[in-house]
Amino acid sequence: MVNILKAEHINVSLKDKQILKDIDLSFEKGKIYGLLGPNGAGKTTLLKVLLGIFPPTSGEVLFNESNLYKNPKKDVRNSIGSIIEFPGFYDNLTLYENIVLHLKYVQKKMSKQEIYSILNTVGLYEHRDKLFSQTSLGMKQRLGIARAIAHNPSLLLLDEPTNGLDPQGIKEVREMLLKEVRDKGVTAIVSSHLLSEINLMADELIIMNGGEVIFESQFMKNDQEVFLYKMPKHISFHKDIEEQITNYRVTSNGDTHEFIATLPPDQLRDILKQNGYSAEEIEAYTLSLEDLYLKLITKEKKNEFISA
Numbered sequence: 001m002v003n004i005l006k007a008e009h010i011n012v013s014l015k016d017k018q019i020l021k022d023i024d025l026s027f028e029k030g031k032i033y034g035l036l037g038p039n040g041a042g043k044t045t046l047l048k049v050l051l052g053i054f055p056p057t058s059g060e061v062l063f064n065e066s067n068l069y070k071n072p073k074k075d076v077r078n079s080i081g082s083i084i085e086f087p088g089f090y091d092n093l094t095l096y097e098n099i100v101l102h103l104k105y106v107q108k109k110m111s112k113q114e115i116y117s118i119l120n121t122v123g124l125y126e127h128r129d130k131l132f133s134q135t136s137l138g139m140k141q142r143l144g145i146a147r148a149i150a151h152n153p154s155l156l157l158l159d160e161p162t163n164g165l166d167p168q169g170i171k172e173v174r175e176m177l178l179k180e181v182r183d184k185g186v187t188a189i190v191s192s193h194l195l196s197e198i199n200l201m202a203d204e205l206i207i208m209n210g211g212e213v214i215f216e217s218q219f220m221k222n223d224q225e226v227f228l229y230k231m232p233k234h235i236s237f238h239k240d241i242e243e244q245i246t247n248y249r250v251t252s253n254g255d256t257h258e259f260i261a262t263l264p265p266d267q268l269r270d271i272l273k274q275n276g277y278s279a280e281e282i283e284a285y286t287l288s289l290e291d292l293y294l295k296l297i298t299k300e301k302k303n304e305f306i307s308a
């Protein structure tokens with residue numbers, strides 16, 4: 001397991017508001033991370049911090065073991081491709097020329113044919129000579145993706161990359177991303193409000209709310225399932241259980257603990273039996289990504305979660 005990127009205890013405060021709170025994450029080479037969260041959760045801010053364009057109030061970002069904010073190795077940022085917020089391009093240049101300019105900026109030499117091939121990958125080859133100002137929203141977004149991948153980065157930071165794309169475009173972007181990751185070992189962090197897209201492409205899931213990471217899991221990997229458990233409070237949390245549950249437990253109504261875990265029900269029941277409890281006392285529910293997301297966000301809003 002090779003970590004290409006690490007965010008260590010990132011805090012961001014703007015004026016009196018804390019926008020990111022103690023974000024501590026590691027990202028492995030060759031994986032797609034889905035970044036989810038409601039509007040204002042802090043996803044874009046986190047991506048900007050990871051890109052090296054938004055210095056955190058405290059904390060470190062290490063990309064290939066180089067600190068992005070303190071003496072970064074030369075050209076380290078040129079190994080990152082990104083779409084963060086609306087990509088800025090030159091209106092009076094063609095799509096082809098915009099990519100040429102970007103490649104100059106990141107000091108990467110490419111032949112005309114190679115640039116055509118990139119434009120072809122994102123479905124823009126036949127529009128290559130159109131002025132940027134004369135393209136549709138979807139084409140602009142595709143050009144943003146072309147720019148993000150053009151210089152063969154090892155890390156992609158993509159903030160809602162399918163914004164403005166039609167269903168076919170969304171599918172093409174997903175397939176292209178999967179190909180980049182699988183063929184070239186690129187690591188991608190992709191924020192989206194489209195749960196179904198994240199479900200289809202991400203290996204790992206990060207859910208944010210209120211500037212914090214509230215859930216982190218290999219949700220999709222190897223069909224990993226996530227369960228909601230309801231357990232009577234008289235069953236005390238055994239170390240073996242605690243080690244396997246995720247960071248959240250609900251102290252809910254009356255006599256019941258609710259918690260979310262990837263630990264399968266059979267294994268949880270075995271642990272309970274080994275500790276002298278009746279396994280029949282717990283209720284287990286499989287959560288879809290939508291269930292999980294809504295459960296976490298809703299509970300967060302109601303302040304019902306406490307840290308396990």
Ligand SMILES: Nc1ncnc2c1ncn2[C@@H]1O[C@H](COP(=O)(O)OP(=O)(O)OP(=O)(O)O)[C@@H](O)[C@H]1O
Nearest residue numbers: 014015017019037038039040041042043044045046
């Ligand atoms: N420059 C800024 N000055 C003050 N507050 C800011 C600034 N940029 C972002 N914020 C605030 O930080 C919080 C997080 O914003 P951010 O854009 O990172 O969220 P997000 O999860 O990307 O949201 P969305 O899904 O709507 O894009 C919000 O409350 C936002 O208002």
